[in-house]
Every structure is written in structure tokens, then in C-alpha cells.
Amino acid sequence: MTPDEILQGLYDQTLVGNAPAVLDLTHTGLDLGMEPQSLLFDALIPSLEEVGARFERGDFFVPEMLIAGRAMAGAMEVLRPLLAETGVQTIGTFVMGTVKGDVHDIGKNLVNIMLEGAGFNVIDLGVQVAPEKFIEAINEHQPDIVGFSAFLTTTMPMFKANINALQKAGLRDSVIVMVGGAPVTQEYADAVGADGYASDASACVKRAKDLLTKRRSLVSA
Template identity: 50%
Template sequence: MSDEEIDLKSLPDEELVKQMHDDLYDGLAPEIVEGTEILLERGWSAEKTLGEALVEGMRIVGIDFRDGILFVPEVLLAANAMKAGMELLRPLLSESDADRLGKVVIGTVKGDIHDIGKNLVAMMLEGAGFEVIDLGINNPVENYLAALEEHRPQILGMSALLTTTMPYMKVVIDELSERGLRDRYIVLVGGAPLNEEFGAAIGAD
């Protein structure tokens, strides 16, 4: 990007959205906030702003992260910029809960205090139109059960970064099965050391 200051207000909608993609890629939170405000002032809905400016921008970041062009620090900067824009949009989105795709309860499992990936997933799910209940880190099975009872989501998401905490996901799934609750939820598991084989082996979806 050029070092010249870009006047976001002078850009037509399409160019502004492209500029926001660039700013998101560069992790420029103040510019994302300004761009979000401008689009809302121009009559864009919160849903359209979120989808076309923020989620699409993060999709581009995700592709370059997958391809090894970007690394975790850059992705975190982009995620923080998206979060800044989301803070403006969240109250507006909550007014139209009828349009939500469903509810997701998500949290990092007991013994694990890593939440970078989980936070990114939660943000992207929220951006896609889900209501997300984030339980944070170090969650024993009781936390998941209580949240499922309280919020009645369609999806349960569990995260683990450590190979030593991965097996706890099975503890949660087995407890759901024993209580006859397993089939009520789509269970998603994720984390750097996980793969599809592990997910299938522990009974996740």
C-alpha cells in the first residue's frame, strides 16, 4: 500500500470495500472502524457490511495463511481489525436475530489455555450469521453441559492446541452420549494438532 493518506470518504462503495480488504489484510483497525462507519452512514445494512467488507476480507487473509504467505502474527492483526469493526456491527446485528443461522457454543477444553484459533473461528462464525456463545479457555465437561442446557445451540465447538488435552474432547462427547444428548448437536473439534481421523475416532462430526 502507498504511504499516502487515503481519504476513505472520497471512495465510491466498491473501491471503499476493496480498500477495507487491504486494510484488514494489513491489520489496520482504525481504518476498518472508519470504513465500517462510512458504509453504515451510506445506508449499508450491518449484514451486508459484515459480509462484503469484513468476512470477505478475512477470507482473503485465510487463503494466504493457508498458502504460507501470511503467518499467525499477521492473521492476529487482521482478526483484531475485524473485531474492531464487529464491535460497531454487533448491536445492529443483534437487532435482527431472526436472521441468525443458529447458535454455537464454543470453548477450549480443560487443561488448555490457548484461544487464538478458537477466537478466530468464533469471530468467523459470528460473521457468517451464527449467534456464538464463547466459553473461553480451560473448560471442564460441566461447563459445556451447562452451556448446552442454557443456550440450546445447534452446534458445539471444542478447541485444543496441546496433544495432552486433545483426548478430553472425547470425555465431553462420551458424556453427551451417556446422557442421551449426543445426537442433539453437531460437534465440531479443532486445533493445530487435530485432523479428520482424530475427529472421527472420538465421535465428532
């Protein structure tokens, strides 16, 4: 198989939720020397975007979204250690979770992988994380940054609820708040009072590092 055939196959098989084929193609691509990033950004993610577009048009329903998501998640398990491969020292601690009421975790998991690859110690609280659970984790792990992920317009208001909970617990000034997820925008992040937003995993890493550097230079000044 050629690299182009692998990418096309990954795209097509993710679209129809054929998890075993996606896994096979992932392994074949890697055996051929293809970059894990290419498998992810040139095939798997575009395919899930198409799944979302079809769902929106009414051509796909929840079961199709679910099996496509599962097929992608299987490939991610193989790609995870390769994407996160790093020799760098820990540069900070990042507590991450998908907000209460929301079960989407593929985007969050991808962000986690990239953060780990960049040297962050990531504590993943999973999905449907209630404000109290974020507070508990912040008290326990004293992270530099907390990240809230939301993929539904109906769960995005949990950002504000989480930030209010941080304020109430007296923790708002001790942790940088980042938000993200498919429907989130910079304007929305600003409106809820988050410190940072990023539209994708690599932008998140860059923004996280910038925010951390800024915070540390303020503290030491």
C-alpha cells in the same frame, strides 16, 4: 467514497491489520447505507481467508494473523447489534464454546451473532473450554443445543472428548450436539457422532432450526 471503494478498503486494511482504518471504513460504509452483511461477507471474511492463505504459504506469520483478526474483531463489535437485530421470540437455547486448546473465536462469535439474530438465546462460554465446563453449563442452562467450535486439526479431537464427557455425565440424549470450524467437515462430524455440522454461520442457523424442529416433533409424538 463509493461502496466498492469501502469494500476494497476494508479488505486491504484488514489484510494489513490496520484496526483504526477498518473501524472508520465500517462506520463510513454504514453511514452510506451499506448492508452490514455486505461489509462482512464481501470484504472482512474474504480478507481473513487471504490472511490464512498467506500464512499457509509462509508469507504471513502469527503476528500478522493476530492483528488482522483484531482488526476484524473491532468491526464485528460495530456490526454485531445490526446483524443480531431481531424482533423474534426466543426459539431455543444454544450453549457455544471454542474447544480446549483452541483460541480462535472470530468464527464462533459470528455464528453466535447469527443465532441471536434468528432468535436463539446464546450462552457463550468463550475459548479454550474444557469438557467439564461444557458439562457444567449444560447442567446449569439446560440448552437445546450445544456447539463446539475448533479451528485447528489438533483440537478437533476435542469434539469426541466432549461427546464422551456428555455420555459419561448422562447428558448425551438431552442435548443436540453441533460442531464446526474452518477444518471441520461433515464426514468428521459424522465420525465423532455429532448431530449436526455447518460450514458457516447462516448454514448453522438453518441446521440448528431443522434439528430443533425434528427433536421437538419426536418428543411430542
